[in-house]
Amino acid sequence: MFASIVSGMALGAVYALVAVGYNLTWLTGKAINFAQAGFAVAGMFLAVWCYGQGLSPVAVFAILVAAGGLVATVEYVVALRPLRGRGEHAELITTLGFSTIIQGVILLFVSDDALRVPFFGPEQLIDVPGGRIAPVELVLVAVAVVVGLGAHLWATRTRSGLAALAQSEDRDAALVLGIRPERISFVVFVVSGVLGSVMAPLAGPKTFAAVALVSLLAIKGFVVLALGGVGSLLGALVGGLAIGVVEAVVVRLTDAAFQNIAVFGIFIVTLLVRPRGLFGERKERYV
Amino acid sequence: MNAVRRSPVLLPVMWLAVTLVVLAAPYAGLLDESWTHQLILVALLALIVSGLNISFGHAGELSFASAAMYGAGAYVSGYLAMEVLNDFALALVVSAVVGLLLGLLTGVPGLRLGGWMLAVASFFLVLLVPDVVQIFSEQTGGNQGMSGIPLPELFGFELGDTGLYVVTVLVTSAWFALFRNLVVSRLGRSLTVLRESPVLASSLGISVFGLKLKAYALSGLPAAMAGTIFAYLNGFNAPGSFGIELTMAVLTASILGGSRSVYGVFLGAAVMQLGPMRTTAFGDYALIAYGVLLVIVGVLIPGGIVGLVRRRRRTAQPATTAAGQAEATARLTMPGRRLEVSGVSKDFGGVRALTGAGFVAGPGEVVALIGPNGSGKTTLLNLISGFYRVDAGTVRLDGVTVSGRPAAAVARAGVRRTFQTPLIPGMSVREVVASGRFSLDRAGIVATVLRLPRYRRALRRDRAAADEMLAAAGLSGVAAHRADALPLGTRRVVELARALAGEPAVLLLDEAASGLDEKEVAALAALVRAVRDGGGTVVLVEHDFGLVRSLADRVVVLSQGQVVTEGTPAEIAVHPEVLQHYLGAPGGVEARA
Secondary structure, three states: OHHHHHHHHHHHHHHHHHHHHHHHHHHHHOOOOOOHHHHHHHHHHHHHHHHHOOOOHHHHHHHHHHHHHHHHHHHHHHHHHHHOOOOOOHHHHHHHHHHHHHHHHHHHHOOOOOEOOOOOOOOOOEEEOOEEEOHHHHHHHHHHHHHHHHHHHHHHHOHHHHHHHHHHHOHHHHHHOOOOHHHHHHHHHHHHHHHHHHOHHHHHHHHOEOOHHHHHHHHHHHHHHHHHOOOOHHHHHHHHHHHHHHHHHHHHHOOHHHHHHHHHHHHHHHHHHOOOOOOOOOOOOOO | OOOOOOOOOHHHHHHHHHHHHHHHOOOOOOOOHHHHHHHHHHHHHHHHHHHHHHHHHHOOOOOOOHHHHHHHHHHHHHHHHHHHOOOHHHHHHHHHHHHHHHHHHHHHHHHHHOOHHHHHHHHHHHHOHHHHHHHOHHHHOHHHOEEOOOOOEEOOEEOHHHHHHHHHHHHHHHHHHHHHHHHOOHHHHHHHHHHHOHHHHHHOOOOHHHHHHHHHHHHHHHHHHHHHHHHHHHOEEOHHHHOHHHHHHHHHHHHHHOOOOOOHHHHHHHHHHHOHHHOHHHHHHHHHHHHHHHHHHHHHOOOHHHHHHHHHHHHOOOOOOOOOOOOOOOOOOOOOOOEEEEEEEEEEOOEEEEEEEEEEEOOOEEEEEEOOOOOOHHHHHHHHOOOOOOOEEEEEEOOEEOOOOOHHHHHHOOEEEOOOOOOOOOOEHHHHHHHHHOOOOOOOHHHHHOOOHHHHHHHHHHHHHHHHHHHHOOOHHHOOOEHHHOOHHHHHHHHHHHHHHOOOOEEEEEOOOOOOOHHHHHHHHHHHHHHHHOOOEEEEEOOOHHHHHHHOOEEEEEEOOEEEEEEOHHHHHOOHHHHHHHHOOOOHHHHHO
8 A cells, every 4th residue: 555655646746746837827927827737748758759869868858948948938929928818718728729739749740659758767666565666756756845845935935936926916016016027927937838848757757658648637737726726836736646645545446447537526525615725715705 | 780670580480491491401402411411410519519608608617528418418328229218309308417417517516616617627527538438338338339329219210311310400400599599588698797797797686606507507408419419320439539629629619600609600510520520631630720729719819700700790880979868857666675784894804994884774765975995885885785794793674684695695685786897798788777687587597498478578577677777867869889888977877777677675886976977977866866766775885075965865974994973964064073084174075065
């Protein structure tokens, strides 16, 4: 069981990283990038290709940073900036469109088979009670914790983080104080895109690279968002790990077909019982 | 669009004629088998898209569930045909019920948060299709697919290929007639109100959650029925037919045809089905094409192709004019109730907005709330109308406590209001005024879509009440104009007329006169007096003390969240504390008023 839990936490770390990406753009620009998971999966395929060319891990990360940043910039300019001041669902549609394009490109140029992504670190399995775990699983959990806590501290403790949050709450006030809302939203959007692509060499060895993963990761990221509370970076971390563990336990005790249904159940119950999530804030309606 | 009255039989006759022509086409040799097959596919896509249009276009909630509902209908129908009884009608009805139930299952939780969460819950539902099929693999055939579904029978008669075409056309025609009646109805207009402003909807007594749930659950119905036809058409179901790719095609077709349109649905469905979805070469590029289309359409044309045409027509309308003079002789009957606000307090995250405030307003009385900015006047109105929850104290109507109820329930109890910034949806003035009565005559969905006498009676009463209020407010001349394009002063009067059409027991006016010119203020004052003389209870928040003096029977003065004093306007005008707090200058009242 211990091995299952660690393995589940590693999967949950992947979800948590996606949800942190959602939260960053939500907190700073009141928009969620549906394509966040697409960045990760495209990054996995890119990493496999790069390894195949004999590139070193450092070079692979450099390429992923550049590619993620470039694609996120394009997405922001094409699919988000033109929407400012429009209805609620506009960015849902355009970023979903972008995510669909990413899936289409992968299908066209690579394949719809699942590819194994090699881990650049040690691949020797470690014996633990109840089974064996891969080193990459431990790394994934550690990275998720560092990124989640780091983003939380940035948003709550640093000057730039507080400024970024403030401008999304009240643009005009921020403008008066000399903060440039547009620029912050853009920079954070690109940073989350890069976060999406650079998690690939770590997430890939755990999940395999597959087109179907784009939708699945995107949705699980949202479940994490709902469970942890929209806008809570800490919630994304805790919620992600929790859902990963639940999945692992369900698979161990029942059948793999129940894995996603269990997550759906958590999602439904969260919305019914605690719609603001574990760490979300209650909001008063106003007229 | 508005002014032209067409003959009421024209549309049904046209409908029948088009249906008959389409039905007869294969018998007249106009369509061969491959074309009837294509037309059935267009009809299936159109059915699914119409469902999406109800939830997305009209209720404003994006849902991806169509593919899951479609799949549920197909699997349930296939199972029935093979294992229970092969009857088209039975399968259709059972599918529709399953579609509705699935809608409730995802709608109840998904709509709790609104916006993103319904979209996510419904997307998730589609991802679960293969898992559910796998779990029930004994019944569904699992990943191998469900094969051997026979050709349909109807009441014991075998339908055959052409028969399937005929029933498909009939089902589609019938559904679209109901769909059209749903969209063009009081219910459809209440969806417009809801989409444009949930706050306004609740102030009219519409339960936001309830109405959205209705719309969303209904949206699964045509998709599930299309599933029945699909299963019989193909004779084979596999989970891959009900995936995200189908959802994308549906969403694209909806956006292409216009998400709020009725007939545009066929355009969007035909373009998708006869164009990209038919070519195999498209398969490789399908996702990229859908994605690009979603981005382009999402950015450029929010209303789809039909929306584009409609907007052009709209801008061609002549510019609107301000409201005419109100008829001075307007007589209204407005049985008011006694409003008692006692000891209400409210704070927002530590900031005290109101402390133990209270006042009473009775029938045939106008009570004005005055006080400096931030003294809690609007907060008090929001507490009375249920938009805020009181921390302490009660609000009672004729002795019945209404505080603690949600805003829609308070509105249904008879509290109607206007807003500082008028909330006017994009409808004609007459429709906006009639919308004040949505919660008064409640004709159910069935009565609405079938245009039963119950619905027609409600509609007649709406018209009569709207016309009466339009005349009383001097708006008859602009009744057919688009209300949201009118000048501010006229929009305020429209809001007041809408509130009055709702037969308010208590009328709350939030700065109704601000931004109005002298003539408009006089018209407004005449209308408020008519309400009072008709027995109405009126509470007025107003800055213009001159107007307060001429209208109010009593004045309640608020300062820093507390009631300072109350009295007749003449008493208040010379009250020393009021002079100091509110007017800030000795002898200021006379000088200003």
